[in-house]
Amino acid sequence: MEVRREIVTAIIVDGGFYRKRAHALFGEKTPNQRADELVEYCRRHIRKSHAALYRIYYYDCPPSERVIFHPLTRKHVNLRKSAEYRWMAEFMRELTKRRKVALRRGEELETQHGYMLKPEPLKKLCAGAITISDLSERDFLLDITQKGVDMRIGLDIAALAENGRVNQIIMIPGDSDFVPAAKHARRSGIDFILDPMWATVTDSLSERIDGVRQCMRRPQHATGCGARYRKQRGEHLVFEGRLGRLSPNVCCMRCRVVGGEQMECDQCPGHWSQ
Structure with a gap:
C-alpha cells in the first residue's frame, strides 16, 4: 500500500x-x-x-x-x-x-533616500494642470530603497x-x-x-x-472595482471604499455597521475562503 x-x-x-x-x-x-x-x-x-x-x-x-x-x-x-x-x-x-x-x-x-512626488501629482504638474503652490505634503512619498x-x-x-x-x-x-x-x-x-x-x-x-493559490476571495474595491451592492433584509446597501466610521467590531475601514449589524467586505477574515 x-x-x-x-x-x-x-x-x-x-x-x-x-x-x-x-x-x-x-x-x-x-x-x-x-x-x-x-x-x-x-x-x-x-x-x-x-x-x-x-x-x-x-x-x-x-x-x-x-x-x-x-x-x-x-x-x-x-x-x-x-x-x-x-x-x-x-x-x-x-x-x-x-x-x-x-x-x-x-x-x-545608503546612497538613495528622500522624498519624491507621487506619480499622479507629478503628471498634473508636468501638464500644467497644477502649480507648485498647489502641492501638499500628501503629494510626496518617502523613497527609501x-x-x-x-x-x-x-x-x-x-x-x-x-x-x-x-x-x-x-x-x-x-x-x-x-x-x-x-x-x-x-x-x-x-x-x-x-x-x-x-x-x-x-x-x-x-x-x-x-x-x-489565493487564501481569500477576489477583492472588490482593492482591485479598482466600483461600488458593489449587497442585499440584506430586502434592501440594497451600497459600499463605496471607505464609507462609514470604524467600529470596534469592524475589522477594516471598508466594513461598516448598518442597522446595528456588521456588514463585512469580501476580504475581511470572516469572508476568507476556507
Missing part, C-alpha cells in the same frame, strides 16, 4: 509586499493585530495543504532612523520620531514573539531546497527577482506555490512555479 508522504511547508513572505497588500485588503491595524493577521493568513495555507508548518520566514527592512530634508516644507524630518517608525518597530518586535516566525532583516541603501532582502530570500530558498527539511514552499512575493531561486527549488523536487494576494503575477515568475 502506498504511504502518503507528510507535507512539510515553509512560507516565505516579502514583508514590504505583504504590508502594502494587507493594508489595501484588510485596512489599518495595530502592530499586534497585523502580526496576528499575518500568522493566521499563513496558517490558512497550512490548513489548505493539510501540511505541517516548518517555519514562516518574514523579510523586511527595519524602519529608517535618518533625518531627511522635505523639499516642499523645506524642513528636516527626523524619521525616528515619526508614527510610521514607531509602528514598524513595534510590528517587528511583535513578529519576534510569534511561534515559528523567523525575522530576516534587510538594510537601507532596501538592500539584502532579495539576497536573503534566495539564499533561504536554496538552503531549504538543499537540506531536504521541507517539500513545499509557499511564497508571498513582491517581484520576479526570485525566479532563479524558485527554479532551483522545483528542480530539487519542492512543490513551489505562489500567493500574490490578487496582485498581478509576471509571466517569468508564473512559468517557474507549480501553481497559484
Whole structure:
C-alpha cells in the first residue's frame, strides 16, 4: 500500500509586499493585530495543504532612523520620531514573539533616500494642470530603497531546497527577482506555490512555479472595482471604499455597521475562503 508522504511547508513572505497588500485588503491595524493577521493568513495555507508548518520566514527592512530634508516644507524630518517608525518597530518586535516566525532583516541603501512626488501629482504638474503652490505634503512619498532582502530570500530558498527539511514552499512575493531561486527549488523536487494576494503575477515568475493559490476571495474595491451592492433584509446597501466610521467590531475601514449589524467586505477574515 502506498504511504502518503507528510507535507512539510515553509512560507516565505516579502514583508514590504505583504504590508502594502494587507493594508489595501484588510485596512489599518495595530502592530499586534497585523502580526496576528499575518500568522493566521499563513496558517490558512497550512490548513489548505493539510501540511505541517516548518517555519514562516518574514523579510523586511527595519524602519529608517535618518533625518531627511522635505523639499516642499523645506524642513528636516527626523524619521525616528515619526508614527510610521514607531509602528514598524513595534510590528517587528511583535513578529519576534510569534511561534515559528523567523525575522530576516534587510538594510537601507545608503546612497538613495528622500522624498519624491507621487506619480499622479507629478503628471498634473508636468501638464500644467497644477502649480507648485498647489502641492501638499500628501503629494510626496518617502523613497527609501532596501538592500539584502532579495539576497536573503534566495539564499533561504536554496538552503531549504538543499537540506531536504521541507517539500513545499509557499511564497508571498513582491517581484520576479526570485525566479532563479524558485527554479532551483522545483528542480530539487519542492512543490513551489505562489500567493500574490490578487496582485498581478509576471509571466517569468508564473512559468517557474507549480501553481497559484489565493487564501481569500477576489477583492472588490482593492482591485479598482466600483461600488458593489449587497442585499440584506430586502434592501440594497451600497459600499463605496471607505464609507462609514470604524467600529470596534469592524475589522477594516471598508466594513461598516448598518442597522446595528456588521456588514463585512469580501476580504475581511470572516469572508476568507476556507
